[in-house]
Amino acid sequence: MSAEMQVFLLPDLGEGLTEAELVNWLVAVGDEIRVDQPIAEVETAKSMVEVPSPYAGIVAVLHGEAGQTLDVGKPLISVAPVGAVVESGPAEEAAPAEVVSEAPAASAAAEAYRTEEKAGSGNVLIGYGTSGGGEARRTRPRKASGSAVAVASAPDFELSLSRTRVPGKLSAVISPLVRKMARDHGVSLDAVPGSGESGLILRRDVEALIGSVPRETAPAEVPALKALAVAEPAAGIQDSRTGLPVASRTPVRGVRKAVAANMTRSRSEIPEATVWVDVDATALLEMRAELKKRDPHGAPGLLAFIARFVTAGLKKFPELNTRIVTAEDAAGGEMQEIIAFDGINLGFAAQTDRGLVVPSVRNAHLLSARELDAEIRRLTAVARDGKATPTELASGTFTLNNYGVFGVDGSAAIINYPEVAMLGVGRIIDKPWVVDGQLAVRKVTELTLAFDHRVCDGETAAGFLRYVADAIENPGTVLADL
Structure with missing residues (x-):
């Protein structure tokens, strides 16, 4: 029987919360992890918690970057079986982690999770799995979080998660972060040439046009942040209502x-x-x-x-x-x-x-x-x-x-x-x-x-x-x- 990559979906962290902010990864691509080992720190609207893994194996994909808000029921981490060769590559040589789409099994699991959550099933963070024995071993040097990875599989190894792009104009941008960045900075996606695979529009493509497009800034708008910053400089942006320069923009999130x-x-x-x-x-x-x-x-x-x-x-x-x-x-x-x-x-x-x-x-x-x-x-x-x-x-x-x-x-x-x-x-x-x-x-x-x-x-x-x-x-x- 072939082994499959296991995709861990962000669980309901309690009290029916629907999203959490990724604060820090506690593991890296290539690490070997055990069951119930903390893999990430996330901040909800109520508290900061460590998320344990329900799977043991090799970290293959980290689905997100520090500072990113993740939805409950979406992929958090992908774990390959022990023995699989996992290699990190430059983050921009392949579609970034947030454009990973789920295969039918993972997608069905995510949808089932969301359905249970709406029904008040009580699926929460606490209590998955049994503790795995032994200490975690690292098989490769630690890499930056959010890296794209290439997985070299053994003969009996199958991937249940694949990188795909749905045909059509809108699918040229899959990442919600890239969409939000373009919207916040007044960049029209129709005019952005995608440098990714099959013309996929990446964050770097939008960043290249930011500053060249004039826009009026409403005080409530917040640009996407790359990390956990209290405020992001907004040099050169003028507030349309007061006419004053905008000194900084602070996202309203978390607590x-x-x-x-x-x-x-x-x-x-x-x-x-x-x-x-x-x-x-x-x-x-x-x-x-x-x-x-x-x-x-x-x-x-x-x-x-x-x-x-x-x-x-x-x-x-x-x-x-x-x-x-x-x-x-x-x-x-x-x-x-x-x-x-x-x-x-x-x-x-x-x-x-x-x-x-x-x-x-x-x-x-x-x-x-x-x-x-x-x-x-x-x-x-x-x-x-x-x-x-x-x-x-x-x-x-x-x-x-x-x-x-x-x-x-x-x-x-x-x-x-x-x-x-x-x-x-x-x-x-x-x-x-x-x-x-x-x-x-x-x-x-x-x-x-x-x-x-x-x-x-x-x-x-x-x-x-x-x-x-x-x-x-x-x-x-x-x-x-x-």
Whole structure:
């Protein structure tokens, strides 16, 4: 029986995501890999993950370059059987990796994968295959990622993946990256002579014409990037609306893209209202200072105490720990339902190098202030490392946002959709405060609650906010009652 090259399709990385950005290859063409060995780092809209291979063998093709966005269900890597001779060639001597087309078997597998994903099959990254024994061996020196390759097969070796070009004018450009580059730079593909096989238009052909074609640049357009750059220089391009030169163009992708979509949906769907109150936090700071004297390394942080008060407040005002969903009524029409939860997953906003993320402490209502502190620190660390799981980033029922660390007092926060409320905590500063009829200097902070007016009225929101404020002003009494 002949052996076939095995094509690994990019899997659903969790939570129904449909695309991921290739950050870095962990293997190269010619490497021998084992089952479950990490082969690439990819960034989704939720986290950075390592993708393991379900196949063992020799790396034959890397289907993509660092910085490229790949669709779920499309080829990620091709693996040849051990013993096959795999040789790297110049990347532009053959059609680049992104123009590889699937043979019927691979195409059918990709289509089946997409069908299952739409049906919510649960096909996710975790759990393919069994671990292969032994260490990975490299059979050739490491080459640049994205190289085209030539595979010399043994007599019984068959390829299930071939490089083809469908006849017709449009098929002169197969790569979506090349199409996008031409569109973003105003280059007409009809006028581009293809230097690839059978007249295939390659990236270099479009790049040769960029700069010679005048175009008007809309601020929202983003050119294709070759690597993970924060911004791409845009020398010589003028903005059509302002007439000013464009200094750089930054693609909206990954976490930033997800945040933008989530915030836009929150603003468009949620009738948001906001209430706020100034709070005397002097007693809370004094209590924590005393605990720190007793246990310098184990005293919970202020955010953990506030988180404890929040979970207690949500038990008294559960309307703020809900979610609104659209359901079908008996007549087949649409109706809205308020879903209440038996428990609290407390999210907290964390600023990272990749953007704003909201990991959540699961079952926070069961944890003490000390336990909350430990979990908040752990989740902050994994979020900043880009290692938080989709479950950790997408399971919150209420969000606590400590924007005081940025030196501001308040904020008109946007609710973290699909939650219905968010509590913000401002900086703690010295302010004049009346205590027992006398003016004194106290440690004061501002609490701001943004809430969905569909789930409750102002009385409920104010009651919750006042409860948390009273707990901060009298922490010993409240903690004793918890």
